[in-house]
Amino acid sequence: MASVRRTKSENLFIRYLILGSWALFCLGPVIWFLSIGFRPRTEIITPQPIYISALSLDAWHMIWSDWPMAKYLRNSVAAIFGSVVIDLALAIPAAYSLARYKYRGREDIGFYILSTRMMAPAIVAIPIFFLFRNMGLLDTIWALMLIYAAINLSIVTWIIRSYMTDIPKELEDAARTDGAGDLRILWEIIIPAVLPGVITAAVIAMIFAINEFLFTLLIASTPDAYTMSVALANFTGGSDGLIYNAIALVAFLAFVPVFLVVIAIQKHLSRGLTMGAVKG
Amino acid sequence: MNGSHLSDMGAASAAPKLPTLKPAFKRRSKRLRAWFPYLLVAPAVIYLLMITLYPGIYAAVQSFYAVKFGPWNPVGFDNYVRLWGDYQFWGALWNTFIMGAISLIIQCVFALTLAFYAYRDPWVKGWRIIFLVPMLFMPSAVAFMFKLLFLDARVFADILIRIGLIDGNLAIQSSIWGSRALLILTDVWQWTPFLFIIFVAGLQGQDEEIEEAARLDGATWGKIFWNISLPLMRPVIAVALVIRAIDITTMFANVFIVTKGGPAFGTETISFFIYRTGFKFFNFGYASAASVIMLIITIVVAQLVVKRAFKSGKD
Numbered sequence: 001m002a003s004v005r006r007t008k009s010e011n012l013f014i015r016y017l018i019l020g021s022w023a024l025f026c027l028g029p030v031i032w033f034l035s036i037g038f039r040p041r042t043e044i045i046t047p048q049p050i051y052i053s054a055l056s057l058d059a060w061h062m063i064w065s066d067w068p069m070a071k072y073l074r075n076s077v078a079a080i081f082g083s084v085v086i087d088l089a090l091a092i093p094a095a096y097s098l099a100r101y102k103y104r105g106r107e108d109i110g111f112y113i114l115s116t117r118m119m120a121p122a123i124v125a126i127p128i129f130f131l132f133r134n135m136g137l138l139d140t141i142w143a144l145m146l147i148y149a150a151i152n153l154s155i156v157t158w159i160i161r162s163y164m165t166d167i168p169k170e171l172e173d174a175a176r177t178d179g180a181g182d183l184r185i186l187w188e189i190i191i192p193a194v195l196p197g198v199i200t201a202a203v204i205a206m207i208f209a210i211n212e213f214l215f216t217l218l219i220a221s222t223p224d225a226y227t228m229s230v231a232l233a234n235f236t237g238g239s240d241g242l243i244y245n246a247i248a249l250v251a252f253l254a255f256v257p258v259f260l261v262v263i264a265i266q267k268h269l270s271r272g273l274t275m276g277a278v279k280g
Numbered sequence: 281m282n283g284s285h286l287s288d289m290g291a292a293s294a295a296p297k298l299p300t301l302k303p304a305f306k307r308r309s310k311r312l313r314a315w316f317p318y319l320l321v322a323p324a325v326i327y328l329l330m331i332t333l334y335p336g337i338y339a340a341v342q343s344f345y346a347v348k349f350g351p352w353n354p355v356g357f358d359n360y361v362r363l364w365g366d367y368q369f370w371g372a373l374w375n376t377f378i379m380g381a382i383s384l385i386i387q388c389v390f391a392l393t394l395a396f397y398a399y400r401d402p403w404v405k406g407w408r409i410i411f412l413v414p415m416l417f418m419p420s421a422v423a424f425m426f427k428l429l430f431l432d433a434r435v436f437a438d439i440l441i442r443i444g445l446i447d448g449n450l451a452i453q454s455s456i457w458g459s460r461a462l463l464i465l466t467d468v469w470q471w472t473p474f475l476f477i478i479f480v481a482g483l484q485g486q487d488e489e490i491e492e493a494a495r496l497d498g499a500t501w502g503k504i505f506w507n508i509s510l511p512l513m514r515p516v517i518a519v520a521l522v523i524r525a526i527d528i529t530t531m532f533a534n535v536f537i538v539t540k541g542g543p544a545f546g547t548e549t550i551s552f553f554i555y556r557t558g559f560k561f562f563n564f565g566y567a568s569a570a571s572v573i574m575l576i577i578t579i580v581v582a583q584l585v586v587k588r589a590f591k592s593g594k595d
Contacts (some may be wrong), residue, residue, distance in 0.1 A: 251421030
């Protein structure tokens with residue numbers, strides 16, 4: 001009995017050693033990067049790294065006064081919000097069709113939608129760039145909105161579709177015998193029933209839109225349409241090099257809201273990340 | 281099934297004399313009924329065709345021209361012939377593959393190990409939140425974080441010197457494998473949580489009674505995991521790895537910020553190659569030819585691998 005117990009506590013020790021080391025590996029760079037955001041520029045890149053530095057709010061003042069940070073924030077929020085609205089408007093009917101009807105070509109249409117998720121942005125970057133240039137949309141948040149919506153449409157559709165297939169058919173049938181039309185059933189019964197799925201899809205789409213880099217880099221060539229993700233890459237002081245404390249602060253500025261909404265949908269996260277394939 | 285659908289409609293037309301019982305949707309013509317699901321899915325499909333089919337055709341046409349910013353000059357298959365002999369293009373394909381494969385294997389092993397230790401732990405929710413943190417930063421932010429940590433502020437080298445592992449400086453930037461390792465590490469740090477979250481969910485979704493029965497039979501925890509839980513997890517692992525593989529092969533922000541493809545093009549991925557050719561040297565026709573090759577590879581992989589993974593993941 002004693003030997004069994006010892007192996008058990010040894011197992012526990014190994015478990016917490018491994019999980020603890022990974023937690024340290026995850027949080028170490030984050031905490032250190034946070035400290036970068038609150039130090040003066042002179043103490044960031046030094047011959048000997050400085051671990052404990054003076055506290056400074058330089059970067060905080062700089063991002064709001066030297067750069068139009070408020071504008072970048074507004075651009076990000078507008079482009080992301082707009083793209084999620086477009087996605088939901090297109091994806092909910094599409095998901096309903098894929099989940100609830102049987103028709104020829106359904107599997108192929110569903111797979112086509114999924115397969116757009118696989119396309120490297122770089123493959124379509126040049127044509128999209130010229131398309132937006134010809135439409136006069138370069139350097140506008142409208143172009144960003146359209147492209148974010150396109151990137152996320154497959155994910156949003158598949159997540160919502162997955163939740164819709166879970167709804168018992170009887171729910172609809174009951175409404176149908178009461179005389180409700182298909183669209184009314186979708187609006188009054190299906191959508192409320194899959195609301196967690198819709199929210200999950202919206203959150204995942206939001207994260208990917210915030211993260212998007214290549215298209216934003218190509219489309220937004222002046223600060224008029226910069227979002228947080230690309231603004232980061234432009235925090236340079238010319239010959240002085242990168243302004244890391246400002247970069248760090250903006251990184252955390254984008255992190256906090258994402259962290260909060262993800263905590264809120266934690267239960268649905270694995271299902272959202274696998275586009276509905278893994279039910280958590 | 282299709283049949284039950286048709287019989288639904290048959291019932292509707294058979295009972296026209298009871299108007300109060302006639303559901304609203306059945307008033308529509310049969311033809312509209314048949315088209316209705318297509319109408320629902322059409323807007324999304326059309327939208328996606330605009331960003332896939334249109335650019336695909338555009339790139340295919342452009343790949344037969346020499347395009348700077350001026351007029352398009354037809355050059356036949358020249359761009360493709362040039363690609364065939366372009367060591368930078370082959371190098372980019374190789375870099376994408378080798379960095380992606382190494383990164384994916386490491387992430388999968390780490391995530392499975394962590395999931396194995398965490399999924400029946402009383403504090404699994406806490407571990408999940410902590411491990412999630414790296415994933416929730418913008419990739420561009422993570423790229424800068426690691427660039428500063430390893431290259432610009434040299435914190436990593438400093439720590440190694442303090443521990444006494446090395447005595448000079450670390451030449452990460454000037455070494456191809458050093459730079460590749462840095463990109464791989466960045467990806468592992470940020471995206472192992474992605475696999476971890478999915479694996480934990482998959483393991484937690486499994487029937488606890490099977491494990492319990494095996495445990496009563498005297499099987500150790502590790503044995504149960506290896507022989508029972510892991511085989512059951514195969515579809516979940518397949519889907520998660522496929523998604524991760526797609527995202528790794530399209531890696532761009534890290535390369536753009538941390539290494540710029542260097543040294544000696546040793547970390548240039550295919551995405552970066554297309555970007556550089558098109559938007560730095562303005563060889564749009566040539567970049568389009570590379571895009572077309574990538575598109576073909578994507579379609580083949582999608583048909584062969586992704587379709588299967590998602591089919592098995594569904595049931």
